[in-house]
Amino acid sequence: MEAQLKNDLVNVFKSKLSSQMLLNLDTCSRCGLCTEACHAYASIPLVKYAPAYRAEVVRRIYKRSFTAQGKFAPVMGEAKEITDAALMELKEAAFSCTGCRRCMVYCPFGIDTQQIMSIAKLLLVAAQAEPETLSMLADMSVSKGENIDAFKEGFLSGIKRLEDQMIQTWRDEAGEDPIPTDVVGADLLYVALAGAHSIIPSARIFNAAGEKWSLSFFEAVNFGAFVGDPTKTKLILDRIVNEAKRLRVKEVCICECGTAVRVAKQLKGAPFKVVSLTEVHARYIRQGRIRLKKLPGSYTYHDPCQIARNGGVYDEPRYILSHLVNDFREMSPDPKYNWCCGGGGGLVAMGDETLDFRMQSAKVKADQVRGSGADVVVTACENCHTQLSDLNKHYGLGKEVRFLSSLVADALLPEPQEARG
Amino acid sequence: MATLYYLILVPMVYLAVAVFVLGTIWRIGRLLAAPSAPPPPPIYPLRKPAWLFAVGDALLLPTVLRHNFRLWLALALFHLGLLALLLGHLELIAEFKILQVVPHGIFLGHGFVGLAVILCLIYFLCRRMVSPTKELSVPEDYLLLVLFLFTALFGAQMDWARTWYDYSSMGVDEYRAYLSSLIALKPNIEGVTSAGHSFMLVGHIFFANLLIMAFPFTKLMHAIFTFAMNKFRRG
Amino acid sequence: MSTMAFDKELDLRNLPCPMPVVKISKGIKEVAVGGVVKAVTTDPGALTDFPAWAKTSGNQILGTDEAGGEVSFFIKRMK
Ligand code: SF4
Ligand code: SF4
Numbered sequence A: 001m002e003a004q005l006k007n008d009l010v011n012v013f014k015s016k017l018s019s020q021m022l023l024n025l026d027t028c029s030r031c032g033l034c035t036e037a038c039h040a041y042a043s044i045p046l047v048k049y050a051p052a053y054r055a056e057v058v059r060r061i062y063k064r065s066f067t068a069q070g071k072f073a074p075v076m077g078e079a080k081e082i083t084d085a086a087l088m089e090l091k092e093a094a095f096s097c098t099g100c101r102r103c104m105v106y107c108p109f110g111i112d113t114q115q116i117m118s119i120a121k122l123l124l125v126a127a128q129a130e131p132e133t134l135s136m137l138a139d140m141s142v143s144k145g146e147n148i149d150a151f152k153e154g155f156l157s158g159i160k161r162l163e164d165q166m167i168q169t170w171r172d173e174a175g176e177d178p179i180p181t182d183v184v185g186a187d188l189l190y191v192a193l194a195g196a197h198s199i200i201p202s203a204r205i206f207n208a209a210g211e212k213w214s215l216s217f218f219e220a221v222n223f224g225a226f227v228g229d230p231t232k233t234k235l236i237l238d239r240i241v242n243e244a245k246r247l248r249v250k251e252v253c254i255c256e257c258g259t260a261v262r263v264a265k266q267l268k269g270a271p272f273k274v275v276s277l278t279e280v281h282a283r284y285i286r287q288g289r290i291r292l293k294k295l296p297g298s299y300t301y302h303d304p305c306q307i308a309r310n311g312g313v314y315d316e317p318r319y320i321l322s323h324l325v326n327d328f329r330e331m332s333p334d335p336k337y338n339w340c341c342g343g344g345g346g347l348v349a350m351g352d353e354t355l356d357f358r359m360q361s362a363k364v365k366a367d368q369v370r371g372s373g374a375d376v377v378v379t380a381c382e383n384c385h386t387q388l389s390d391l392n393k394h395y396g397l398g399k400e401v402r403f404l405s406s407l408v409a410d411a412l413l414p415e416p417q418e419a420r421g
Numbered sequence B: 001m002a003t004l005y006y007l008i009l010v011p012m013v014y015l016a017v018a019v020f021v022l023g024t025i026w027r028i029g030r031l032l033a034a035p036s037a038p039p040p041p042p043i044y045p046l047r048k049p050a051w052l053f054a055v056g057d058a059l060l061l062p063t064v065l066r067h068n069f070r071l072w073l074a075l076a077l078f079h080l081g082l083l084a085l086l087l088g089h090l091e092l093i094a095e096f097k098i099l100q101v102v103p104h105g106i107f108l109g110h111g112f113v114g115l116a117v118i119l120c121l122i123y124f125l126c127r128r129m130v131s132p133t134k135e136l137s138v139p140e141d142y143l144l145l146v147l148f149l150f151t152a153l154f155g156a157q158m159d160w161a162r163t164w165y166d167y168s169s170m171g172v173d174e175y176r177a178y179l180s181s182l183i184a185l186k187p188n189i190e191g192v193t194s195a196g197h198s199f200m201l202v203g204h205i206f207f208a209n210l211l212i213m214a215f216p217f218t219k220l221m222h223a224i225f226t227f228a229m230n231k232f233r234r235g
Numbered sequence C: 001m002s003t004m005a006f007d008k009e010l011d012l013r014n015l016p017c018p019m020p021v022v023k024i025s026k027g028i029k030e031v032a033v034g035g036v037v038k039a040v041t042t043d044p045g046a047l048t049d050f051p052a053w054a055k056t057s058g059n060q061i062l063g064t065d066e067a068g069g070e071v072s073f074f075i076k077r078m079k
Helices: A003-015 A019-027 A039-043 A051-066 A068-072 A084-094 A102-106 A113-126 A132-146 A148-169 A200-208 A223-227 A230-247 A258-265 A277-286 A315-324 A351-361 A363-372 A382-394 A404-411 B002-009 B011-033 B050-060 B062-067 B069-093 B097-101 B108-127 B139-164 B172-183 B198-217 B219-234 C019-030 C046-057
Strands: A188-191 A213-215 A251-254 A273-276 A295-302 A325-329 A376-379 A400-403 C008-012 C036-041 C060-067 C070-076
Touching: A003 A051, A003 A113, A019 A051, A019 A113, A019 B011, A019 B219, A039 A351, A039 A363, A051 A068, A051 A084, A051 A113, A084 A113, A102 A113, A102 B062, A132 A148, A132 A223, A132 A230, A132 C019, A132 C046, A148 A200, A148 C046, A148 C060, A188 A200, A188 A230, A200 A277, A200 A404, A223 A230, A223 A258, A230 A258, A251 A258, A251 A277, A258 A273, A258 A382, A273 A277, A277 A315, A277 A404, A295 A315, A295 A363, A295 A404, A315 A325, A315 A404, A351 A363, A351 A382, A351 C019, A363 A382, A376 A382, A376 A404, A382 A400, A400 A404, B002 B011, B002 B198, B011 B198, B011 B219, B050 B062, B050 B219, B062 B069, B069 B097, B069 B108, B069 B172, B108 B139, B139 B198, B139 B219, B198 B219, C008 C019, C019 C036, C019 C046, C019 C070, C036 C046, C046 C060, C046 C070
Parallel strands: A188 A213, A188 A251, A251 A273, A295 A325, A295 A376, A376 A400, C008 C036
Antiparallel strands: C036 C070, C060 C070
16 A cells, blocks of 8 residues: 555544544453344354454554554554555445444443444545445435436426326325425425335325425435445535525424434534434324324334434334234334344445345344244335345245335325315 | 662652553543544433433443343452452551441451452453454453453462461551652652562562553553443433 | 337336446446446436436436336446
C-alpha cells in the first residue's frame, strides 16, 4: 500500500474518534461474553465471527496509530499497521456483521461492535474497497435527490398505474386520490420503498383511517448507512427532510424498512416527528380509526433489530397482532434477545453475492423460526422479509412470510358509513 | 541487594504512582477532548432513571450473570476481593475509624481474600487458554493476569509467612511505618528490609508497581470507562 | 417502441428492494458494450431508480414501454 494512502486512511480513522468511539475501542476486556451473542458465530463457530474478534481487527489498527501502548509496545495488543491484507480483514469483519447489536446486550460494558465496524466501513470507502453494489446504490439515491425534477414525471406515472389498480380492486375505499403526492400541508409524509408492496397496502390503510397524507418521492432506505459513508447517509436523509419541510408535514412515517427507521429516528431538532409505519397502525387501532377482522392461522413476529432492539418499537406490533389474530406465538422469550435475521447491514442489498453466507450464518434464526411452531412469520422490515423468505426456502421451513402492514390491509373492515366524509 | 530493595521500595513506588496518576488523567483528558458525535441509539427497552441502571450494570454485571454464571461468580469474587484488599491496604497506611465499624484485625481476611483472588486469577488464565477466548486474547491479557497473580501470591503469602513461620520481626507496625514514611516523602525502609520474609514484600511491591504503571495504558481502564459505556447503552 | 431490439431480457417483476437496481447493474455487465438490455419491472420506484442509476453508472436509457401495469426499460451499455 502506498504511503500516501496509508496516511490518508489514518486520517480517516482519526475523523471517527469521537469520545464515544474511544470508549468503545478502549474498554473491551476481551472477556468473550459477546461471542455467543452473534448469530454468525452461533451458526458458524469460527472465531472471526465473534464480535470482539471483529472489533479487534479494527482495534489493532487503532492501537498502532493512536495509543501509547501500540506505539511503544505493539506486541502487547497485537497492534498493526494498515495494509492491503488488513483491508481484506476489515472487509470480512464489517460485511459479515449485520449491525444487529445483539452482542451489545451481552457485553458487560455495552460495547457497540456495530459502531466499531462503522470505522472499518469508512476505511473501506476511503480505500475504494467497499462492496461495489452498495456504493452503486448509494450513488443512485444521492443522484435521485439532486435531480428530482428530472425523475418526478416517471415516478408519478408509476403511481398513476398503481392508483388505477387500486381503484379497480377496492372501488369503495380508494376514493378519488388513493395515492396523494406532493400535498402541501399534509399531516403525514409516508416514505416508502420502490416496490408496489410497500405502497398499496399502506395507502389503503391511510385512506381507511382518513389520514391526510402524502407519498414521498424518495425511497426510505438509506444505502449510505449500509455502505458506511456518513456524507452520503446524510445526503440521502436530507432529501426526505427537505421534502417534509417543503410540505410542512407534522409527521414523517417511515415504511417497513429497519435501517430507514433507525436513521430517520436519529434526526435531532427536525420540525416534524419521525414514526414507523407500525407505530402509526397501532395508533389507528387505538383511536378506533380502523377496524380489523381476525385472520385465521397461527402467527409469530420477528422483531427487526433496527426497529425493536435499536428503536424501541416492541409493544406496537404485538398490540396490532392482538387485534389481527387469535393464535400468536412469541419467537423468543425476551424480544430484546431476538436473533437477527442475518440480512441486515446491507447483506440482503448485496443480493446473491451474499446468499451463501446469509443462509449459513442465520442457521440459528431458521431454528428459532421453526421452533415458534407458527404457520406465518410476520415482520416489519423489507430486508428481514427478504432474508426470512430466503431462509424459508433454503431450510424448507414451510412458513408463510408476511409484512405486518399487508396483514393489516387484508384485515381491514369497511368503515361504518356514518364515519365517512 | 540492598540497593535493589531500595530502588523497588522507594523510587519505583514514586514512579509508579506518578505514571498512574498522570497516565490516568491523560487518558480521561483525551476522552473529554475528543469531539462528540451524535450518539447511536441506546438498547431498548429503556428503564428510568437510566444512570441508576447504568451504575447497576457496571457494578453488578447483570449481563454476565445471565449468560455465564461461573464467570460472573469469579468476576464478583475477584472484584470484591480487590476492593477488600484495597481497603486493607489503606489500613496499612493508618487506622481508619470508619473502616472499623465492623471490628476486625489487620490485615483483613488473613490472606484468605488473597487466596480467593488467586483462585479467580487462575480461573481467568485457564479461560484464556481455551478456544474461543484463547483466539480473542492478546499478550496484554495474559501479562496483566500474571502480574496480578504474582502481586497476589507474594502479598497473600507474606501474611501467612508472618504467622506460620513466626516472622514477627515484620508486621503491621512495620508496614505502616514504611508506607507513612513514603507518604511523608521521608522514605524509611529499615523496618521492612531486615526480616526473613522481606523478599516477599519486595516482590509484592515490585509486581504491584508494574501493575499500577500498566493501568492507564491497558484495558484496566475499564474500571473507569465502564460507567460511561453503560450509561450510553442505557440511553 | 416494443419492437426495439435487445440482447438480453431481465425479469424484474415484484422484486424486493433494492433488487431491481442490483439486478440491472449486474445484468448490464452481461452484454457487450453497445448491447441493449430489456428490463421489465412492476415497481413504481424503478421509474425513478433506473434513470438515476443510469445517470450515475453512465449507461443510457433508450426508451421505455408500458403495457398492462408493467414498464420495460431498454438500456444500452455504454462502458
Ligand atoms: S452487531 Fe450483530 S452481527 Fe455484528 S457482531 Fe454484534 S451480534 Fe454479530
Ligand atoms: S463482551 Fe464486551 S468486553 Fe467482553 S469481549 Fe465482548 S466486546 Fe469485549
